[in-house]
Amino acid sequence: MGSPVKVILLACGSFSPITNMHLRMFELGRDALNKTGRFQVVSGVISPVSDGYGKKDLVPAKHRCEMVRAALKTSDWVKLDPWECTLSFWSPTAKVLRHYQEQYDSHSNCKTTPSKKRKKLSNRSVSDVQTNHIPSSDTETDQSPVVKLLCGADLLESFAVPGLWAQEDIEYIVSTHGLVVISRVGTDPHKFIYDSDVLTKYKENIVVVTEWISNEISSTKIRTALRRGESVKYLLQDGVIDYIKQHQLYKIPDNKYINHLLPSPVEKESNSNDPEEQPQRPSSAEVKVILRSSAPGSYNPNHLTLHRMTTKMENKGPVTKIVPAHKSNSTSCISDFGMLVRRVRNYNLRTRRRPLNTIKK
Numbered sequence: 001m002g003s004p005v006k007v008i009l010l011a012c013g014s015f016s017p018i019t020n021m022h023l024r025m026f027e028l029g030r031d032a033l034n035k036t037g038r039f040q041v042v043s044g045v046i047s048p049v050s051d052g053y054g055k056k057d058l059v060p061a062k063h064r065c066e067m068v069r070a071a072l073k074t075s076d077w078v079k080l081d082p083w084e085c086t087l088s089f090w091s092p093t094a095k096v097l098r099h100y101q102e103q104y105d106s107h108s109n110c111k112t113t114p115s116k117k118r119k120k121l122s123n124r125s126v127s128d129v130q131t132n133h134i135p136s137s138d139t140e141t142d143q144s145p146v147v148k149l150l151c152g153a154d155l156l157e158s159f160a161v162p163g164l165w166a167q168e169d170i171e172y173i174v175s176t177h178g179l180v181v182i183s184r185v186g187t188d189p190h191k192f193i194y195d196s197d198v199l200t201k202y203k204e205n206i207v208v209v210t211e212w213i214s215n216e217i218s219s220t221k222i223r224t225a226l227r228r229g230e231s232v233k234y235l236l237q238d239g240v241i242d243y244i245k246q247h248q249l250y251k252i253p254d255n256k257y258i259n260h261l262l263p264s265p266v267e268k269e270s271n272s273n274d275p276e277e278q279p280q281r282p283s284s285a286e287v288k289v290i291l292r293s294s295a296p297g298s299y300n301p302n303h304l305t306l307h308r309m310t311t312k313m314e315n316k317g318p319v320t321k322i323v324p325a326h327k328s329n330s331t332s333c334i335s336d337f338g339m340l341v342r343r344v345r346n347y348n349l350r351t352r353r354r355p356l357n358t359i360k361k
Protein backbone atom coordinates (compact mmCIF):
# COMPACT_ATOMS: atom_id res chain seq x y z
CA MET A 1 0.00 0.00 0.00
CA GLY A 2 1.28 3.48 -0.87
CA SER A 3 1.54 6.31 1.58
CA PRO A 4 -1.78 7.56 2.92
CA VAL A 5 -3.67 10.45 1.35
CA LYS A 6 -3.45 13.57 3.45
CA VAL A 7 -6.79 14.87 4.61
CA ILE A 8 -8.06 18.11 6.08
CA LEU A 9 -11.33 17.69 7.98
CA LEU A 10 -13.63 20.66 7.45
CA ALA A 11 -16.68 21.15 9.66
CA CYS A 12 -19.24 23.69 8.49
CA GLY A 13 -22.01 24.74 10.83
CA SER A 14 -23.53 27.41 12.99
CA PHE A 15 -21.45 26.80 16.13
CA SER A 16 -23.87 28.91 18.12
CA PRO A 17 -22.29 28.06 20.46
CA ILE A 18 -19.53 25.52 19.80
CA THR A 19 -20.04 22.49 22.07
CA ASN A 20 -17.79 19.71 23.31
CA MET A 21 -19.47 17.41 20.79
CA HIS A 22 -18.31 19.60 17.92
CA LEU A 23 -14.79 19.13 19.24
CA ARG A 24 -15.30 15.37 19.74
CA MET A 25 -16.36 15.06 16.10
CA PHE A 26 -12.85 15.94 15.01
CA GLU A 27 -11.24 13.38 17.30
CA LEU A 28 -13.65 10.67 16.13
CA GLY A 29 -13.20 11.57 12.47
CA ARG A 30 -9.42 11.62 12.67
CA ASP A 31 -9.24 8.26 14.45
CA ALA A 32 -11.58 6.64 11.94
CA LEU A 33 -9.72 7.90 8.87
CA ASN A 34 -6.26 7.19 10.23
CA LYS A 35 -7.29 3.65 11.19
CA THR A 36 -8.14 2.82 7.57
CA GLY A 37 -4.47 3.22 6.72
CA ARG A 38 -5.57 4.94 3.52
CA PHE A 39 -5.72 8.43 4.96
CA GLN A 40 -3.72 10.62 7.26
CA VAL A 41 -5.55 13.53 8.83
CA VAL A 42 -3.18 16.47 8.93
CA SER A 43 -5.47 19.14 10.31
CA GLY A 44 -9.00 20.16 11.12
CA VAL A 45 -10.79 23.38 10.22
CA ILE A 46 -13.92 24.91 11.69
CA SER A 47 -15.78 27.22 9.36
CA PRO A 48 -18.68 29.00 11.05
CA VAL A 49 -21.51 29.91 8.72
CA SER A 50 -22.05 33.55 7.73
CA ASP A 51 -24.59 35.72 9.54
CA GLY A 52 -26.32 35.82 6.17
CA TYR A 53 -27.52 32.24 6.83
CA GLY A 54 -30.16 33.88 9.03
CA LYS A 55 -30.78 30.87 11.25
CA LYS A 56 -32.68 31.44 14.49
CA ASP A 57 -30.44 32.11 17.50
CA LEU A 58 -27.38 32.67 15.33
CA VAL A 59 -25.42 35.17 17.37
CA PRO A 60 -23.16 37.49 15.33
CA ALA A 61 -20.23 35.80 13.62
CA LYS A 62 -17.64 37.72 15.65
CA HIS A 63 -18.99 36.12 18.83
CA ARG A 64 -19.21 32.64 17.29
CA CYS A 65 -15.63 32.97 16.07
CA GLU A 66 -14.39 34.08 19.47
CA MET A 67 -16.17 31.14 21.11
CA VAL A 68 -14.56 28.76 18.60
CA ARG A 69 -11.17 30.32 19.33
CA ALA A 70 -11.72 29.88 23.06
CA ALA A 71 -12.80 26.26 22.60
CA LEU A 72 -9.83 25.40 20.40
CA LYS A 73 -7.28 26.44 23.01
CA THR A 74 -7.19 22.78 24.02
CA SER A 75 -6.62 21.45 20.50
CA ASP A 76 -3.28 21.46 18.73
CA TRP A 77 -4.56 20.39 15.34
CA VAL A 78 -7.99 21.99 14.78
CA LYS A 79 -8.12 25.65 13.76
CA LEU A 80 -10.76 28.27 13.14
CA ASP A 81 -11.00 29.69 9.62
CA PRO A 82 -13.24 32.77 9.61
CA TRP A 83 -13.30 33.18 5.81
CA GLU A 84 -16.87 31.92 5.34
CA CYS A 85 -18.37 33.91 8.18
CA THR A 86 -16.70 37.18 7.22
CA LEU A 87 -18.81 37.18 4.07
CA SER A 88 -22.08 39.04 4.48
CA PHE A 89 -23.98 36.42 2.48
CA TRP A 90 -24.47 32.68 2.93
CA SER A 91 -22.32 30.31 0.85
CA PRO A 92 -23.44 26.80 -0.05
CA THR A 93 -21.23 24.15 1.52
CA ALA A 94 -20.00 22.93 -1.89
CA LYS A 95 -18.61 26.42 -2.52
CA VAL A 96 -16.93 26.49 0.88
CA LEU A 97 -15.27 23.12 0.24
CA ARG A 98 -14.11 24.28 -3.19
CA HIS A 99 -12.69 27.47 -1.70
CA TYR A 100 -10.63 25.62 0.90
CA GLN A 101 -9.44 23.02 -1.58
CA GLU A 102 -8.21 25.78 -3.89
CA GLN A 103 -6.46 27.45 -0.98
CA TYR A 104 -4.62 24.28 -0.03
CA ASP A 105 -3.85 23.44 -3.63
CA SER A 106 -2.33 26.85 -4.22
CA HIS A 107 -0.26 26.64 -1.04
CA SER A 108 0.89 23.15 -1.76
CA ASN A 109 4.43 22.52 -2.94
CA CYS A 110 2.93 20.55 -5.73
CA LYS A 111 3.19 22.52 -8.95
CA THR A 112 0.75 20.27 -10.74
CA THR A 113 -2.38 19.56 -8.77
CA PRO A 114 -4.90 18.80 -11.44
CA SER A 115 -8.28 18.49 -9.79
CA LYS A 116 -8.91 15.27 -11.69
CA LYS A 117 -5.96 13.64 -9.99
CA ARG A 118 -7.20 14.89 -6.63
CA LYS A 119 -10.64 13.51 -7.35
CA LYS A 120 -9.09 10.16 -8.16
CA LEU A 121 -7.21 10.14 -4.86
CA SER A 122 -10.19 11.23 -2.86
CA ASN A 123 -12.34 8.56 -4.43
CA ARG A 124 -9.91 5.78 -3.78
CA SER A 125 -12.03 2.95 -2.48
CA VAL A 126 -11.23 -0.13 -0.46
CA SER A 127 -11.33 -2.16 -3.65
CA ASP A 128 -8.86 0.27 -5.24
CA VAL A 129 -6.49 -0.31 -2.38
CA GLN A 130 -6.92 -4.06 -2.51
CA THR A 131 -6.25 -4.23 -6.22
CA ASN A 132 -3.38 -1.77 -5.94
CA HIS A 133 -5.08 0.69 -8.25
CA ILE A 134 -3.36 3.48 -6.45
CA PRO A 135 -0.99 6.21 -7.50
CA SER A 136 2.67 5.73 -6.76
CA SER A 137 3.85 6.97 -3.39
CA ASP A 138 6.06 9.63 -5.01
CA THR A 139 3.06 11.23 -6.60
CA GLU A 140 1.12 11.01 -3.37
CA THR A 141 3.65 12.71 -1.15
CA ASP A 142 3.53 15.67 -3.52
CA GLN A 143 -0.24 15.86 -3.41
CA SER A 144 -1.98 18.66 -1.58
CA PRO A 145 -4.36 17.41 1.10
CA VAL A 146 -7.94 16.55 0.24
CA VAL A 147 -10.56 18.57 2.10
CA LYS A 148 -13.30 16.28 3.42
CA LEU A 149 -16.54 17.43 4.97
CA LEU A 150 -16.86 16.36 8.58
CA CYS A 151 -20.48 16.36 9.71
CA GLY A 152 -23.11 14.77 11.90
CA ALA A 153 -25.55 12.27 10.42
CA ASP A 154 -28.33 14.85 10.69
CA LEU A 155 -26.52 17.02 8.16
CA LEU A 156 -26.15 14.05 5.81
CA GLU A 157 -29.87 13.30 6.15
CA SER A 158 -30.69 16.94 5.41
CA PHE A 159 -29.58 16.15 1.82
CA ALA A 160 -33.10 14.72 1.41
CA VAL A 161 -34.89 17.89 2.52
CA PRO A 162 -36.58 19.18 -0.65
CA GLY A 163 -34.95 22.35 -1.96
CA LEU A 164 -32.25 22.51 0.72
CA TRP A 165 -29.33 21.17 -1.30
CA ALA A 166 -28.69 21.35 -5.06
CA GLN A 167 -28.27 17.85 -6.51
CA GLU A 168 -25.09 18.87 -8.33
CA ASP A 169 -23.67 20.18 -5.01
CA ILE A 170 -24.34 16.83 -3.30
CA GLU A 171 -22.67 14.98 -6.14
CA TYR A 172 -19.72 17.35 -6.16
CA ILE A 173 -19.25 17.02 -2.37
CA VAL A 174 -19.33 13.22 -2.28
CA SER A 175 -17.42 12.63 -5.49
CA THR A 176 -14.66 15.23 -5.21
CA HIS A 177 -14.21 15.65 -1.48
CA GLY A 178 -15.95 12.91 0.46
CA LEU A 179 -17.73 12.85 3.77
CA VAL A 180 -16.88 11.77 7.28
CA VAL A 181 -20.21 11.31 9.04
CA ILE A 182 -20.58 10.97 12.81
CA SER A 183 -23.61 8.97 13.93
CA ARG A 184 -26.27 10.79 15.90
CA VAL A 185 -29.15 9.45 17.92
CA GLY A 186 -32.26 9.11 15.76
CA THR A 187 -30.37 8.82 12.48
CA ASP A 188 -29.50 5.83 10.33
CA PRO A 189 -26.74 6.99 7.97
CA HIS A 190 -26.16 3.52 6.43
CA LYS A 191 -29.80 3.22 5.44
CA PHE A 192 -29.80 6.82 4.24
CA ILE A 193 -26.85 6.09 1.97
CA TYR A 194 -28.54 2.90 0.72
CA ASP A 195 -31.73 4.84 -0.11
CA SER A 196 -29.86 7.45 -2.17
CA ASP A 197 -28.58 6.57 -5.65
CA VAL A 198 -25.92 9.26 -5.66
CA LEU A 199 -24.64 8.43 -2.19
CA THR A 200 -24.58 4.72 -3.01
CA LYS A 201 -22.62 5.48 -6.18
CA TYR A 202 -19.91 7.19 -4.13
CA LYS A 203 -20.29 5.23 -0.91
CA GLU A 204 -16.60 4.36 -0.80
CA ASN A 205 -16.01 8.02 -0.35
CA ILE A 206 -18.22 8.26 2.73
CA VAL A 207 -16.85 7.15 6.07
CA VAL A 208 -19.53 6.62 8.69
CA VAL A 209 -18.22 6.75 12.23
CA THR A 210 -20.36 5.16 14.90
CA GLU A 211 -19.97 7.01 18.15
CA TRP A 212 -20.57 4.32 20.76
CA ILE A 213 -20.32 6.80 23.59
CA SER A 214 -23.36 8.57 22.26
CA ASN A 215 -23.51 12.17 23.23
CA GLU A 216 -26.49 14.19 22.24
CA ILE A 217 -25.14 17.63 23.01
CA SER A 218 -26.51 20.10 20.49
CA SER A 219 -26.24 23.86 20.34
CA THR A 220 -30.04 24.04 20.48
CA LYS A 221 -30.10 22.19 23.80
CA ILE A 222 -27.32 24.39 25.14
CA ARG A 223 -29.25 27.53 24.21
CA THR A 224 -32.36 26.11 25.89
CA ALA A 225 -30.41 25.36 29.08
CA LEU A 226 -28.90 28.86 29.10
CA ARG A 227 -32.26 30.51 28.59
CA ARG A 228 -33.64 28.53 31.50
CA GLY A 229 -30.77 29.46 33.76
CA GLU A 230 -29.39 25.93 33.91
CA SER A 231 -25.76 24.92 34.17
CA VAL A 232 -23.91 24.10 30.94
CA LYS A 233 -20.62 23.25 32.61
CA TYR A 234 -18.88 20.16 31.15
CA LEU A 235 -20.94 20.51 27.97
CA LEU A 236 -18.98 23.50 26.68
CA GLN A 237 -15.34 24.41 27.22
CA ASP A 238 -14.94 26.71 30.23
CA GLY A 239 -13.55 29.46 27.99
CA VAL A 240 -16.75 29.37 25.94
CA ILE A 241 -18.91 29.60 29.07
CA ASP A 242 -16.84 32.57 30.24
CA TYR A 243 -17.29 34.25 26.86
CA ILE A 244 -21.08 33.73 26.88
CA LYS A 245 -21.22 35.09 30.40
CA GLN A 246 -19.04 38.08 29.62
CA HIS A 247 -21.04 39.07 26.55
CA GLN A 248 -24.43 38.03 27.94
CA LEU A 249 -25.23 35.97 24.84
CA TYR A 250 -28.36 33.88 24.27
CA LYS A 251 -30.54 36.05 26.52
CA ILE A 252 -29.31 34.33 29.63
CA PRO A 253 -31.32 35.26 32.71
CA ASP A 254 -29.67 35.94 36.06
CA ASN A 255 -28.23 32.47 35.95
CA LYS A 256 -26.69 31.35 39.22
CA TYR A 257 -24.24 29.02 37.47
CA ILE A 258 -23.34 31.18 34.53
CA ASN A 259 -23.24 34.47 36.39
CA HIS A 260 -21.70 33.52 39.66
CA LEU A 261 -18.48 35.36 38.89
CA LEU A 262 -20.22 38.49 37.74
CA PRO A 263 -20.96 41.22 40.22
CA SER A 264 -24.41 40.80 41.67
CA PRO A 265 -27.02 43.45 40.90
CA VAL A 266 -26.34 44.84 44.39
CA GLU A 267 -22.60 45.11 43.78
CA LYS A 268 -23.24 46.66 40.41
CA GLU A 269 -25.35 49.34 42.01
CA SER A 270 -22.74 50.19 44.57
CA ASN A 271 -20.33 50.99 41.73
CA SER A 272 -22.70 53.44 40.19
CA ASN A 273 -23.56 56.88 41.47
CA ASP A 274 -25.84 57.59 38.60
CA PRO A 275 -29.43 57.67 39.85
CA GLU A 276 -30.58 56.71 36.34
CA GLU A 277 -28.77 53.41 36.72
CA GLN A 278 -30.46 52.50 39.98
CA PRO A 279 -32.94 49.69 39.60
CA GLN A 280 -36.59 50.51 39.45
CA ARG A 281 -38.23 49.88 42.74
CA PRO A 282 -40.92 47.26 42.37
CA SER A 283 -44.21 48.24 43.91
CA SER A 284 -45.74 44.96 44.92
CA ALA A 285 -44.13 42.38 42.73
CA GLU A 286 -42.17 39.50 44.13
CA VAL A 287 -38.43 39.99 43.75
CA LYS A 288 -36.25 36.94 43.52
CA VAL A 289 -32.81 37.25 45.08
CA ILE A 290 -30.24 34.87 43.72
CA LEU A 291 -28.17 33.19 46.36
CA ARG A 292 -24.48 33.71 45.69
CA SER A 293 -21.30 33.24 47.61
CA SER A 294 -19.52 36.51 48.37
CA ALA A 295 -16.04 35.08 47.73
CA PRO A 296 -15.70 33.40 44.33
CA GLY A 297 -13.12 31.00 45.77
CA SER A 298 -15.57 29.63 48.28
CA TYR A 299 -18.30 29.24 45.74
CA ASN A 300 -20.13 25.99 46.13
CA PRO A 301 -22.94 25.36 43.68
CA ASN A 302 -24.52 22.89 46.11
CA HIS A 303 -25.22 25.71 48.52
CA LEU A 304 -27.07 27.51 45.84
CA THR A 305 -29.51 24.72 45.31
CA LEU A 306 -30.19 24.42 49.02
CA HIS A 307 -32.12 27.64 49.43
CA ARG A 308 -34.44 29.64 47.36
CA MET A 309 -34.98 33.16 48.57
CA THR A 310 -37.68 35.58 47.59
CA THR A 311 -38.21 39.11 48.75
CA LYS A 312 -41.72 40.40 48.54
CA MET A 313 -42.53 44.08 48.66
CA GLU A 314 -45.27 44.86 51.14
CA ASN A 315 -46.49 48.11 52.66
CA LYS A 316 -43.99 47.92 55.50
CA GLY A 317 -41.09 47.11 53.16
CA PRO A 318 -39.60 43.96 51.74
CA VAL A 319 -40.41 40.63 53.36
CA THR A 320 -37.80 38.06 52.68
CA LYS A 321 -38.49 34.39 52.77
CA ILE A 322 -35.84 31.74 52.49
CA VAL A 323 -36.97 28.24 51.75
CA PRO A 324 -34.37 25.53 52.35
CA ALA A 325 -34.63 22.68 49.89
CA HIS A 326 -33.27 20.19 52.44
CA LYS A 327 -33.73 21.36 56.00
CA SER A 328 -31.12 18.98 57.34
CA ASN A 329 -28.39 20.69 55.34
CA SER A 330 -29.55 24.21 55.83
CA THR A 331 -26.88 25.11 58.41
CA SER A 332 -24.18 24.54 55.81
CA CYS A 333 -25.45 27.60 54.07
CA ILE A 334 -25.65 29.87 57.06
CA SER A 335 -22.83 32.20 56.04
CA ASP A 336 -24.37 32.69 52.66
CA PHE A 337 -27.61 33.36 54.42
CA GLY A 338 -26.12 36.08 56.59
CA MET A 339 -24.39 37.61 53.62
CA LEU A 340 -27.70 37.68 51.79
CA VAL A 341 -29.44 39.42 54.61
CA ARG A 342 -26.70 42.06 54.59
CA ARG A 343 -26.98 42.43 50.86
CA VAL A 344 -30.70 42.87 50.96
CA ARG A 345 -30.33 45.41 53.76
CA ASN A 346 -27.67 47.35 51.82
CA TYR A 347 -29.80 47.17 48.78
CA ASN A 348 -32.73 48.61 50.64
CA LEU A 349 -30.63 51.36 52.17
CA ARG A 350 -29.17 52.29 48.86
CA THR A 351 -32.52 52.39 47.19
CA ARG A 352 -33.95 54.21 50.23
CA ARG A 353 -36.22 51.37 51.12
CA ARG A 354 -37.07 50.73 54.70
CA PRO A 355 -34.84 48.09 56.32
CA LEU A 356 -35.58 44.46 56.03
CA ASN A 357 -38.21 43.76 58.62
CA THR A 358 -39.06 40.11 58.44
CA ILE A 359 -37.02 37.07 57.75
CA LYS A 360 -38.81 33.80 57.82
CA LYS A 361 -37.01 30.50 57.55
Ligand SMILES: Nc1ncnc2c1ncn2[C@@H]1O[C@H](COP(=O)(O)OP(=O)(O)OP(=O)(O)O)[C@@H](O)[C@H]1O
Pocket: 011, 012, 013, 014, 015, 016, 021, 022, 025, 150, 151, 152, 153, 154, 155, 182, 183, 184, 215, 216, 217, 218, 219, 220, 221
Ligand atom coordinates in the same frame (compact mmCIF):
# COMPACT_ATOMS: atom_id res chain seq x y z
N1 LIG B 1 -24.06 15.64 19.09
C1 LIG B 1 -23.63 15.62 17.83
N2 LIG B 1 -23.30 14.45 17.24
C2 LIG B 1 -22.87 14.43 15.95
N3 LIG B 1 -22.73 15.53 15.18
C3 LIG B 1 -23.04 16.72 15.72
C4 LIG B 1 -23.51 16.83 17.07
N4 LIG B 1 -23.74 18.16 17.31
C5 LIG B 1 -23.46 18.82 16.18
N5 LIG B 1 -23.03 17.98 15.21
C6 LIG B 1 -22.63 18.32 13.86
O1 LIG B 1 -21.81 19.48 13.93
C7 LIG B 1 -21.91 20.19 12.71
C8 LIG B 1 -22.11 21.65 13.01
O2 LIG B 1 -23.46 21.82 13.32
P1 LIG B 1 -24.21 22.97 14.03
O3 LIG B 1 -23.33 23.99 14.63
O4 LIG B 1 -25.20 23.44 13.08
O5 LIG B 1 -24.62 22.07 15.28
P2 LIG B 1 -25.94 21.75 16.01
O6 LIG B 1 -25.48 21.49 17.41
O7 LIG B 1 -26.68 20.66 15.33
O8 LIG B 1 -26.70 23.16 15.89
P3 LIG B 1 -28.19 23.55 16.23
O9 LIG B 1 -28.60 22.73 17.42
O10 LIG B 1 -28.08 25.02 16.46
O11 LIG B 1 -28.99 23.20 14.99
C9 LIG B 1 -23.06 19.54 11.91
O12 LIG B 1 -22.49 18.71 10.95
C10 LIG B 1 -23.78 18.72 12.95
O13 LIG B 1 -24.39 17.57 12.38
Ligand SMILES: NC(=O)c1ccc[n+]([C@@H]2O[C@H](COP(=O)(O)O)[C@@H](O)[C@H]2O)c1
Pocket: 012, 013, 014, 048, 049, 053, 055, 091, 092, 093, 094, 155, 158, 164, 165, 166, 169
Ligand atom coordinates in the same frame (compact mmCIF):
# COMPACT_ATOMS: atom_id res chain seq x y z
N1 LIG C 1 -27.21 23.72 0.22
C1 LIG C 1 -26.26 23.77 1.12
O1 LIG C 1 -25.09 23.92 0.81
C2 LIG C 1 -26.61 23.71 2.57
C3 LIG C 1 -27.92 23.49 3.00
C4 LIG C 1 -28.16 23.44 4.38
C5 LIG C 1 -27.14 23.60 5.29
N2 LIG C 1 -25.88 23.80 4.82
C6 LIG C 1 -24.78 23.99 5.77
O2 LIG C 1 -24.85 23.08 6.81
C7 LIG C 1 -24.31 23.64 8.00
C8 LIG C 1 -25.21 23.35 9.18
O3 LIG C 1 -26.41 23.96 8.97
P1 LIG C 1 -27.59 23.81 10.06
O4 LIG C 1 -27.03 24.43 11.32
O5 LIG C 1 -28.74 24.58 9.49
O6 LIG C 1 -27.85 22.34 10.23
C9 LIG C 1 -24.09 25.12 7.69
O7 LIG C 1 -22.71 25.33 7.50
C10 LIG C 1 -24.83 25.36 6.40
O8 LIG C 1 -24.23 26.33 5.54
C11 LIG C 1 -25.61 23.85 3.50
